[in-house]
Amino acid sequence: MGSQLQRVKGTRDLLPPETTIWAAVEELARRHFERYGYREIRTPVIEPTELFVRAVGEATDVVGKEMYTFADRKGRSVTLRPESTASVVRAYLENQLVTLPAPVKLFYIGPQFRYERPQKGRYRQFHQIGAELLGDAGPWSDVELLAMLVGLLRALGFAAPTVLLNTLGDETSRTEWAQAIRAFLEPFADSLGEDSRRRLEVNPLRILDTKIASEQALLEGVPRLEQFLSPASREHFEGVQLGLSRLGINYRIEPRLVRGLDYYTHTVFEIVADGLGAQNALCGGGRYDRLVEDLGGSPTPSLGFAIGLDRLIEVLPESFRASCGQQAPVLVIGAHGASALEVLELAEELRAGAIATEAELSGRSLKAALKLADRLGCRFAVVLGADELAAGEVTLRDLGERTQRRLARGGLVGHLVGA
Numbered sequence: 001m002g003s004q005l006q007r008v009k010g011t012r013d014l015l016p017p018e019t020t021i022w023a024a025v026e027e028l029a030r031r032h033f034e035r036y037g038y039r040e041i042r043t044p045v046i047e048p049t050e051l052f053v054r055a056v057g058e059a060t061d062v063v064g065k066e067m068y069t070f071a072d073r074k075g076r077s078v079t080l081r082p083e084s085t086a087s088v089v090r091a092y093l094e095n096q097l098v099t100l101p102a103p104v105k106l107f108y109i110g111p112q113f114r115y116e117r118p119q120k121g122r123y124r125q126f127h128q129i130g131a132e133l134l135g136d137a138g139p140w141s142d143v144e145l146l147a148m149l150v151g152l153l154r155a156l157g158f159a160a161p162t163v164l165l166n167t168l169g170d171e172t173s174r175t176e177w178a179q180a181i182r183a184f185l186e187p188f189a190d191s192l193g194e195d196s197r198r199r200l201e202v203n204p205l206r207i208l209d210t211k212i213a214s215e216q217a218l219l220e221g222v223p224r225l226e227q228f229l230s231p232a233s234r235e236h237f238e239g240v241q242l243g244l245s246r247l248g249i250n251y252r253i254e255p256r257l258v259r260g261l262d263y264y265t266h267t268v269f270e271i272v273a274d275g276l277g278a279q280n281a282l283c284g285g286g287r288y289d290r291l292v293e294d295l296g297g298s299p300t301p302s303l304g305f306a307i308g309l310d311r312l313i314e315v316l317p318e319s320f321r322a323s324c325g326q327q328a329p330v331l332v333i334g335a336h337g338a339s340a341l342e343v344l345e346l347a348e349e350l351r352a353g354a355i356a357t358e359a360e361l362s363g364r365s366l367k368a369a370l371k372l373a374d375r376l377g378c379r380f381a382v383v384l385g386a387d388e389l390a391a392g393e394v395t396l397r398d399l400g401e402r403t404q405r406r407l408a409r410g411g412l413v414g415h416l417v418g419a
């Protein structure tokens with residue numbers, strides 16, 4: 001025997017019955033997004049490396065340390081997508097979706113790849129459900145996108161999801177703020193950890209979401225963006241808050257929320273839910289008003305979010321799980337002279353009538369077949385023997401009540417549909 005192979009570290013096999021839950025969540029998300037006019041986009045899993053370097057930013061952890069990048073057979077550098085916003089924007093430009101009426105509203109569901117240290121809720125292949133709205137600058141689009149997101153979480157059974165909200169302002173506010181943070185922290189550089197010291201040079205904003213307690217203490221007096229916010233940025237942020245209040249969406253302002261990707265401007269947000277630690281956001285997103293331009297398009301203010309599907313499913317409320325139950329199958333069993341083919345024929349009649357049906361085709365005894373029905377969780381078994389065949393009937397056993405009766409074969413589907 002050959003040695004057994006194992007999956008790649010940090011990846012998972014999703015198995016039934018868990019896959020039923022995944023499919024139900026994805027289906028609910030699709031229907032929910034379509035109600036808001038979002039249409040599905042499917043982009044390749046593999047993209048030119050340069051896309052992420054330009055879009056996500058060289059100084060980010062994602063691009064600097066976590067990408068699955070390799071040379072293809074012709075030596076071109078390609079990367080398994082670590083996130084999908086960059087791909088959606090590339091596809092938007094490459095396919096001239098810019099000619100569609102603005103805003104263009106797209107959603108996606110699919111795997112992403114990041115070379116991170118695997119731990120609970122953190123994988124190297126993980127999955128996101130995301131949405132992007134391209135081509136509107138006003139705060140009401142932020143509010144509508146957040147309403148769609150919160151509505152989805154509610155439909156999945158999460159009680160009162162809370163939006164953690166912040167603004168990064170426009171380019172100028174953000175740059176001035178970053179400089180002020182650098183100037184404030186430089187005298188304490190020796191007290192910072194290695195990661196934060198590096199960020200002090202390349203991306204000081206990111207130090208704000210450090211998880212190290214001694215660094216958090218240093219940050220107490222750090223300059224706030226408020227001081228640098230331009231009047232237009234302030235107005236946008238106030239608009240978002242007004243809209244959220246009007247629509248009854250819970251939110252909390254988190255002045256230190258900055259998100260890990262470089263392309264954000266103005267609104268940024270995460271959503272938290274019970275059952276997950278604060279650092280394990282279920283979902284994050286924000287505005288990226290410059291990204292389309294950075295990737296070669298004309299100015300197209302845009303925003304979006306991504307939900308971590310793996311984490312979402314880990315904390316999925318029981319009420320939703322319970323609603324994902326599958327129809328218990330009926331088992332068709334051949335006895336006393338009915339052939340496997342005759343069993344299969346009857347099973348096909350039931351399936352054509354939309355009854356979930358298993359066919360016992362491997363010649364088990366009646367006793368063993370009834371045991372199988374038990375293990376499959378069947379409520380009914382249908383027994384077909386020479387007698388029944390001759391009479392155009394079947395024997396229907398109710399496995400819960402342990403009763404059985406003969407029925408006309410033609411009436412079986414109708415009987416089971418009503419049962």
Ligand code: AMP
Binds near residue numbers: 123124125280282284
């Ligand atoms: P990001 O694309 O970094 O904004 O992340 C959006 C969401 O994706 C996060 O809130 C997580 O729920 C999820 N996520 C990010 N990285 C991972 C990972 N390595 N494993 C599982 N989920 C992840």
